[in-house]
Amino acid sequence: MHFGLILGDQLHHQLATLKYLDRSEDVILMAEVLEESTYVAHHPQKIALIFSAMRHFAKELKAQGWRVRYHAFNRNSEIKKLIHFVQAQHQLLPATALIITQCGEYRLQHEIESNWSIQLQLPVHCLDDDRFFCSSMQFRQWAGKYKTLRMEYFYREMRKQTQYLMQGQQPIGGQWNYDSANRKRWSGNPPLPALLKFEKDQIDADVIELVKREFPQHTGHLNHFHWATTRSNALLALNHFIKNSLPNFGDYQDAMIYGVDYLFHSALSPYLNCGLLMAKEVCDAAEAAYYTGHAPLNSVEGFIRQILGWREYVRGIYWVNMPEYANRNTLQHVTPLPQYYWTGRTQMACMTECFRNTFEHAYAHHIQRLMVTGNFALLSGVQPQQISEWYLAMYADAYEWVELPNTLGMVMHADEGLLASKPYAASGNYINKMSDYCKHCYYNVKTKTEPDSCPFNSLYWYFMIKNEKFFRSNTRMRMTYQSLDKMQNKEQIVAHAEDLLSRLDEL
Ligand code: FAD
Ligand code: DLZ
Ligand code: SF4
Numbered sequence: 001m002h003f004g005l006i007l008g009d010q011l012h013h014q015l016a017t018l019k020y021l022d023r024s025e026d027v028i029l030m031a032e033v034l035e036e037s038t039y040v041a042h043h044p045q046k047i048a049l050i051f052s053a054m055r056h057f058a059k060e061l062k063a064q065g066w067r068v069r070y071h072a073f074n075r076n077s078e079i080k081k082l083i084h085f086v087q088a089q090h091q092l093l094p095a096t097a098l099i100i101t102q103c104g105e106y107r108l109q110h111e112i113e114s115n116w117s118i119q120l121q122l123p124v125h126c127l128d129d130d131r132f133f134c135s136s137m138q139f140r141q142w143a144g145k146y147k148t149l150r151m152e153y154f155y156r157e158m159r160k161q162t163q164y165l166m167q168g169q170q171p172i173g174g175q176w177n178y179d180s181a182n183r184k185r186w187s188g189n190p191p192l193p194a195l196l197k198f199e200k201d202q203i204d205a206d207v208i209e210l211v212k213r214e215f216p217q218h219t220g221h222l223n224h225f226h227w228a229t230t231r232s233n234a235l236l237a238l239n240h241f242i243k244n245s246l247p248n249f250g251d252y253q254d255a256m257i258y259g260v261d262y263l264f265h266s267a268l269s270p271y272l273n274c275g276l277l278m279a280k281e282v283c284d285a286a287e288a289a290y291y292t293g294h295a296p297l298n299s300v301e302g303f304i305r306q307i308l309g310w311r312e313y314v315r316g317i318y319w320v321n322m323p324e325y326a327n328r329n330t331l332q333h334v335t336p337l338p339q340y341y342w343t344g345r346t347q348m349a350c351m352t353e354c355f356r357n358t359f360e361h362a363y364a365h366h367i368q369r370l371m372v373t374g375n376f377a378l379l380s381g382v383q384p385q386q387i388s389e390w391y392l393a394m395y396a397d398a399y400e401w402v403e404l405p406n407t408l409g410m411v412m413h414a415d416e417g418l419l420a421s422k423p424y425a426a427s428g429n430y431i432n433k434m435s436d437y438c439k440h441c442y443y444n445v446k447t448k449t450e451p452d453s454c455p456f457n458s459l460y461w462y463f464m465i466k467n468e469k470f471f472r473s474n475t476r477m478r479m480t481y482q483s484l485d486k487m488q489n490k491e492q493i494v495a496h497a498e499d500l501l502s503r504l505d506e507l
Pocket of ligand 3: 351438441
């Protein structure tokens with residue numbers, strides 16, 4: 001008899017472990033444990049989503065005839081780590097092997113590979129996670145062919161492999177990428193889709209109570225919890241997105257609006273990452289919407305690129321470069337993360353608005369993460385590991401394989417440009433162009449060195465001056481340095497930025 005351990009982000013009926021095991025003989029183990037729920041201070045909604053989805057999944061497995069041993073969260077129990085639960089079950093009912101599908105985080109994968117078999121006195125077999133379009137092995141082979149890696153080239157390979165939006169070897173429409181058509185500002189039209197909220201059942205209600213009781217000190221609210229916690233509801237969320245938001249997804253992908261939580265984004269990442277949805281079925285549904293004429297090419301290509309391109313690419317980067325990747329800090333940033341990342345209290349309206357979204361929903365869309373909270377951390381020189389921990393804690397979709405390359409690579413440019421060829425640094429002007437946040441702000445986005453000037457402005461130029469040795473020779477940043485060279489009041493900007501940095505927590 002084998003044990004199959006299924007983790008909180010592996011909740012799919014076609015998981016490699018389940019395909020490998022025999023339901024008439026083998027036993028499935030699942031456990032809610034202290035270590036997994038506190039290795040960072042996860043947002044309470046993230047914990048609630050995972051616990052509730054785990055409980056629903058275990059129930060579905062039992063209904064299908066699997067023998068399931070489930071450990072519900074109990075802070076006082078001896079079972080604090082996943083291995084403790086396997087150990088306890090192995091003592092009760094000795095197994096011949098433990099089967100597991102590759103974990104999403106190096107931390108746990110490494111612990112399993114290096115210790116478990118000896119500690120448990122049990123062979124441990126680790127299966128490839130085949131929920132992705134590109135295996136870690138395939139990515140390694142692809143990456144081995146290039147001196148410099150670029151997502152765009154990886155994405156083209158994946159388009160050819162999967163044949164999404166392709167005519168033979170050529171992209172439909174003649175272009176691989178419609179990013180330049182995806183930058184409209186939104187000012188009230190087209191109307192936003194209604195928010196899909198799921199009725200809570202008894203399992204959801206029990207878990208929400210438990211999380212409220214057990215994790216009161218974790219940042220984030222539980223009262224807005226409306227995530228799907230079953231596969232059938234996650235499929236409803238997918239259909240809702242395809243029908244109501246995908247047609248406008250492309251045009252407004254980069255827009256941000258005060259008080260608007262999701263715009264035309266899908267909010268499907270928590271389901272994709274915990275297993276309730278498969279990447280392939282999501283991309284299939286989007287592609288079908290193009291072929292039926294329901295959604296335009298810039299939306300469908302843009303959406304598929306995020307999943308087939310970025311999501312797979314960052315996963316590849318993670319597994320090829322861990323564990324040393326996590327410690328990189330190319331720009332040698334050491335500033336502690338300002339307190340307002342946890343309290344939301346700052347006078348910068350763009351930041352308070354992204355924090356509000358985050359705390360209320362364990363969600364913020366990509367541009368909010370990249371160009372507001374991320375951009376600010378980059379410009380103010382926050383230590384990459386501290387801001388990485390914040391993203392890992394705050395979002396319902398956050399697992400290290402996807403969070404770390406996005407934060408450390410894309411946002412903080414801490415990986416020597418491995419992931420992105422130039423930093424996504426921007427002044428307040430970009431935020432003002434893509435949002436209406438500045439209208440609600442104490443600071444003035446139009447000035448740089450006045451007492452009430454937008455902090456992003458002087459910090460942006462200060463960042464360029466401080467890091468000149470890294471970026472001046474970068475051809476993609478030529479215009480930035482040409483503008484800097486023409487600038488009259490550089491000393492004033494430096495002085496202003498240094499003053500802001502000396503009282504970063506008060507902004
Ligand atoms: P949509 O805009 O609807 O996009 C569709 C899907 O594409 C997403 O559901 C997601 O699966 C995928 N996707 C889009 N962009 C990316 C990307 N850059 N990398 C990987 N997948 C992408 N995404 C996570 O899933 N987990 C994380 O922990 C995470 N951390 C991030 C941290 C930072 C600093 C930044 C800048 C981005 C991070 N992202 C992360 C990527 C992206 O912001 C989220 O995937 C996206 O906001 C999820 O919202 P959505 O489902 O509405 O996405
Ligand atoms: C994120 C998370 C949390 C909060 N709790 C659990 C848990 O109690 N049990 C579990 O199996 N998984 C949990 N997870 C997801 C794991 O942290 C995730 O599977 C690993 O980090 C590997 O990706
Ligand atoms: Fe953000 Fe600056 Fe605009 Fe205020 S003025 S919302 S700080 S970009």
